[in-house]
Amino acid sequence: MESKRCKNKRGLSFLNIFLGLYCVLVAWAAHAQNNPNLSYYFIPFTDKKNTPYNVEHPEAFLSPRAIERRQKMGIPITERDLPVSPDYVAQVAxxxxxxxxxxxxxxxxxxVCTDDQLTEIQKLTFVDLEGIDYLKPGETVDPPGLAKTRKQKQRSASASVATPTPPQHLAEYGQALAQNQLIGVPYLHMQGKMGKGILIAIFDTGFHNVDEIDFFQHLFEENRIVATYDFVIGEESVYEDDSHGRMVLSCMAAYKxxxxxxxxxxxxxxxxRTEDxxxxxxxxxxxxxxxxxYADSLGADLINSSLGYSVxxxxxxxxxxxxxxxxxxxxxxxxxxxAEVGILxxxxxxxxxxxxxxxITVPADSPTTLAIGGIDAQGEIAFFSSIGLPSSQVVKPDVVGVAYRTTVVKNGFVGLANGTSFSSPTVCGMIACLYEAYPQLTIDQLRNAVRLSGDRSSSPDYTYGYGVPHAQRAAEVIEKDILRSKNYDFPDSGFRIYPNPYDRREGVIFIEWGKExxxxxxxxxxxxxDGKLMLERNFSQIAHFGSITLKREERLLPAGTYLVKVSIAEHPVLTQRLVIE
Structure with missing residues (x-):
């Protein structure tokens, strides 16, 4: 017997996993089995002693693709990347x-352990007692009647499965035209940039029947589902669970x-699958x-997460x-x-x-994450789209996409759904195509190109963020500003300002501070x-990047070359030349 469960939690989260303002059918929720004597805990270790791994041989724990991504972006492999000590894991077990x-x-x-087992774990000398975190009561297991075994399907080439090719007519997008056209997706597709070579990891609630629906068959025919894993249960198959992830995937991957x-x-x-x-x-x-x-070890370029938490x-x-x-x-x-390891x-x-x-909720508050708000096809803010906190030092949401009456694939047919769960993957897919077109970019450059392409980038706010991004404008930003920018004085410091040269009409200057x-x-x-102070800003607890939104009078700065000076306690003064056009 099926039971309905609509996740509608008040307080900080109306729909914590952004299920598109619809009630999810969870047939097994009423039967979920929990052992009251068990609980989940995170057990932190004090060190990584006795690990057989070392940073000189990353091929033992990172894929060639992951190593290549690190090398491309100049990101070192550190002790943080090393797997935990197998000896410590064995002692806990x-x-x-x-x-x-x-x-x-x-x-x-x-x-997952009992109270007595937790007491024994706490006696281990390598356990960081202060960092132990209680996560969940009971134990999540498969409900009765759902024997989850990985589906192994033998597929052969089929003439009915089309390989994605650049659309010749906008009508080929079907009902999804508006959500794609608004952010310039056809501009990239018609140049042959449809995301080829980009690996996107999707974190969601499950991908029900994706392996059986014809809108996704090209992914299987071409072996472009590179990995699946259910971190809730602990197995490889993800095709028997919730349908939310299927709709999210369709915003990017559907092809019919x-x-x-x-x-x-x-x-x-x-x-x-990460969400229960x-x-x-x-x-x-x-x-x-x-x-x-896991996505890092695979070498993923992008993560799309239509999830969020607060209550x-x-x-x-x-x-x-x-x-x-x-x-x-x-x-x-x-x-x-x-973001630090090179994933946007x-x-x-x-x-x-x-x-x-x-x-907004977490992790949309991350300064390195692109938080995607929601609008309708006419560009008006969706009534349910979360806004940023006015006290935040960074603008959130970052940009917006169609989240009201978004076209998605339901169980074998095209339908409509509401929620920023669906604006996020649509924008993520556009970014993947942009990344294919400009593979030399770092993720910081890619992220800020998307922001600068927003139709409100000159005056961002906490409702629309930088506005509706557009692929063509992003390409222009990349060509004109990012690829032309120079880090004049400190090429190795990580401190960087762009666009540089800067066009006063844009209204926003971006800053990469550097990890130090x-x-x-x-x-x-x-x-x-001539030594005159033209603008001053103070930043506290700076993150990896920041921005300066120019006031109306500040946009009247004369064209010329300026000195940007950054003063930080107990750190050498940083300077950089900024050209204003």
């Missing part, structure tokens, strides 16, 4: 606790000309973290507004690390706009060639 998975980035394990073409049908995908729709606990943040580590079934786990600061929530920290995270802003809370300056306070001054 010897207590009788069941190790669900390890986390190399946080150096620990997620376990005349009915629907997604924004990146030629990309490759990793389908990863039957409950809401911190374990799902750790699932997200582990999936991000949980255990009120003690809830986040408050002050914690949405881009560095506190576990999932936000995971998103920040993903694209995340739904959330569906809180019509609730009492109305703000994270968390510090800084004063930035722009000084004319």
């Amino acid at each position: 010897n207590t009788g606790a069941r190790v669900r998975y390890t986390s190399k980035w946080l150096n620990g394990v997620v376990v 000309p005349g009915e629907m073409i997604g924004s990146a049908p030629a990309a490759s995908y990793a389908l990863l 729709v039957s409950s809401e606990y911190r374990i799902e943040e750790y699932n997200w973290l582990r999936a991000a580590e 949980f079934d255990d009120p003690n786990m809830n986040y408050v507004a002050e914690q949405l600061n881009g560095k506190t929530a576990l999932i936000t920290r995971a998103a920040n690390i993903a 995270v694209v995340n739904s802003a959330g569906n809180e706009g019509n609730s009492q809370w109305k703000y 300056l994270h968390g510090k306070n800084a004063q930035l001054q722009i000084i004319s060639s």
Whole structure:
């Protein structure tokens, strides 16, 4: 017997996993089995001693694609990338606790155990006692009647399965034309840029029947589903669970000309289940973290996450507004690390706009994550789209896409759905095509090109962010500003300002601070060639990047060459020349 469960949690989260404002049918929710004597915990370790791995041989724990991505962006492989000590894991398992998975980035394990087993774990000398985190009561297992075994399908080439080719007519996009055209997807597709060679990891609730629906068959025929994994249960198959991930995937990957073409049908995908729709606990943040580590090891270029958290079934786990600061929530920290290793995270802003809370949730607060808000096909803000916190030092959402009456693939047919869950993948697919066109970009450059392409980039706000991005404008920003920019004085410091040369009409100057300056306070001054102070801004607890939105009078700065001076306590003064056109 089926039971309906509509996740409608008030407070900070109206729909914590952004299920598009619809009630999800979870046939097995009423039957989910929990052992009351067991609980989930994260057990952190103090070090990585006795690990057989080392940074000199990353091929033992990273794929060739992942290593290539690091090399391309000049990102070093560090101890954080090393897998946890197998000896430590074995000692934890010897207590009788069941190790669900390890986390190399946080150096620990997620376990399911009894109170007595936890006591034994706490006696281990390498366990960081202060960092132990309670995640969830009970144990998540398969419900009765759902024997989840990986589906092995033998597919042969079929004339009925079309390989994605550049559309010849806009009508080929079918009902998905408006959501794609608004952000310039056809501009890239008609140049042959449809996401080929880009690997997108999708974190979601499940991908029900994706392996059976003809809109996705090209992915299987061409072996472009490179990996699947269910981090909720702990197995490879993801095709028996919730349908939300299928609709998200369709916004990017669907290909059936005349009915629907997604924004990146030629990309490759990793389908990863991290969200359990039957409950809401911190374990799902750790699932997200582990999936991000897995995506990193695969060599993923982008992560699309139509998920977000703030309110949980255990009120003690809830986040408050002050914690949405881009560095506190576990999932936000995971998103920040993903960016540090070279993955661009694209995340739904959330569906809180019509609730009492109305703000974004985590990890959309991450300064390195592109948080995607929602509009309708006419460009008006969707009533449910979450807004940014006015107290934030970064503009959120970053950009917006169609989230109201978005075209998606349902169970074998095209339909409509609402929610920023669907604006996020549509924009993510456009970014994948842009990345294919400009593979030399770093993810910071790619991220900021998307922001600068927004139709409100000269005056961003906390509702639309930088506005509606557009692929053609992004390409122009890349060609004119980013690829022409020069880091004149400190080429190795990581400190960089762009666009440079800067067009006063754009209204926003972006800053890459460099890793050494994270968390510090800084004063930035722009000084004319005759020594006159023209502009001054103070930044506190700086993240990897920032921005300066020029006031109306500041946009009247005369064309010329200026000195940008950055003063930071206990750090040499940084300077860079800025050309204003």
